[in-house]
Amino acid sequence: MILWAKLVNLCAEEGLWLHVDGSYGAFGVLDKKVAPLYKGLERVDSLATDQHKWLSVPIDCGCALVRNGAALHDTFRLNHTEPDKHEAWMSEYTLQRTRRFRALDVWAVVRTAGRSGLTNAIASNIGMARLFAQLIEEEPALELLADGPLSIVRFRYAPDTLLDQPRLLDRLNKTLAHTIQERGKAFFTSTHFAGKETLRACFVNYMTTETDVRAMVNEVLRTAKALSSFRGEVEAI
Template identity: 30%
Template structure:
């Protein structure tokens, strides 16, 4: 008989508890120190991407390293090459700033390591997520009888929404037969505005295998909202051509200019034609918590599904996306699948909610905790204050641009996104088309220069084919003084570049 392995040969490699406590305090000290300096830090690393790649080049560790050395790596290698999204002058993409209580939430959630894919592996995690979904619905005045779940971000929320839309509108069983069925009568199509429709919808259409061309781009109004007359005309023509429209996607706070599509009208069109109404509110749906702009969101409550991104305008650290679906059963039907190994036996009163039945993931982290704790920490009123501050900053920036000889506005700010363009007064009597490439290059260069300085992080985008400077002001730390300082710096940079006639 073989000798049994002795118990003392086993080792779980857990950290010694006293050591854990000691380093835990050190970590919290380091994080506190970080927060105390976040406003003054250079926002980007000074190293190039190649240099940073090199910093992390190392062979696979074959033997273990002490906690002390590993935590030292955070200070020596990670922090110096961090982009500080929590800075009040970070305005890139549509990136949120990260609530502080989420640091506690993430540490605590990780300590218990619940899997919120199934109720049995995460009862409290499941119930907290269920509650968070209800609170998010309530915050934006969406019917709280809705279903929904947390996902990694807006793209996965949009993917889940479009699949749910297709499953619940197609006239044959797409779950079992997919797109290969001979019952399919034609090409499925969906609709979003041509200028502001977000690429995550294109990605989602691709992922559900409809092909990117399934997206029909609806002409926009002057303010870049969807033109619903054009939408109706397009639908009529497409149906005549044998296409099968199944979903309209409205932007609720769009990527370039933060506009909200005419939701009530889109809801009516969807109802009349039995189409799925999806609202992509990743950027701006949380604005619905402000009564003073509630009018803009009228009709959102009629959407069949809504995408939200708590990691954007709810200031939750990555990742935190969310999908709401008005009729929960439609979401469940889309993703539910059974297997004997998912059932098992538990006490007979078990009737918990299994989130793996409601979305693309089986295993899921305990992301609900940081949202739950942050909503408790700020309260609805706290959030209203923060959102108002962001909108105020965008409006203030608009005023500065209006008074400037250097920049011109590209739109009226609606929410927290604001775009404008370098176009100095001396050149405004010229034919803009003839100097377009000069202006484009200057706008890009101005944004790149301020970002390279580490003082602010600003990107460009394109509005009606013109390169514009675009700020996404969704940090809970940004103040009017930050906007003033950044605008002053942008004006100085523009003057210096003009003088140097620097064009790359």
């Protein structure tokens, strides 16, 4: 919070353009429990958001909010004569000249759910992530590496018997993520975090329930146990 406030103030004092990539996380501001973390966001010059992530809009749909619309238009327009104030060409605000009507998808979701519906969905996702992190901590064979304040949780399978074999653990967890994806009952991505190969869960589906979260943990344990029984194969990967 302190570093973010200093950055905002520095850019304002030096006349620097401050851009924030809020593709996934910007909409977390709707949850009042984490909204204070976004203080200062209203002062940025531009903000990138992806509605196809946390707003449940079909891929591919993103939006750039720019404080100074004239600067955006002057950057991309081809016709530098005085523009017709009664006619706006959206192709003059982006590199993309031709595109489908993505805004309709966003309008439909916002119109249907409303601010309260989106707020409830995002707050629920954050709550499900916290529950998932809690369940991970309760399992001796699982290690929680990072969670919060939004809906991303990083963890790994790390039984006591393998803690002295970090390379094997890395290979095992990478294989674990791929195997779970292939089984099709849950979906985790793999990433390298804090020097360890980890699994990454990101909750953005408004229909996710506690039952789903518990099933995710069970799927991790079940798949990890199956892989561990073929330890020789994992070591060879």
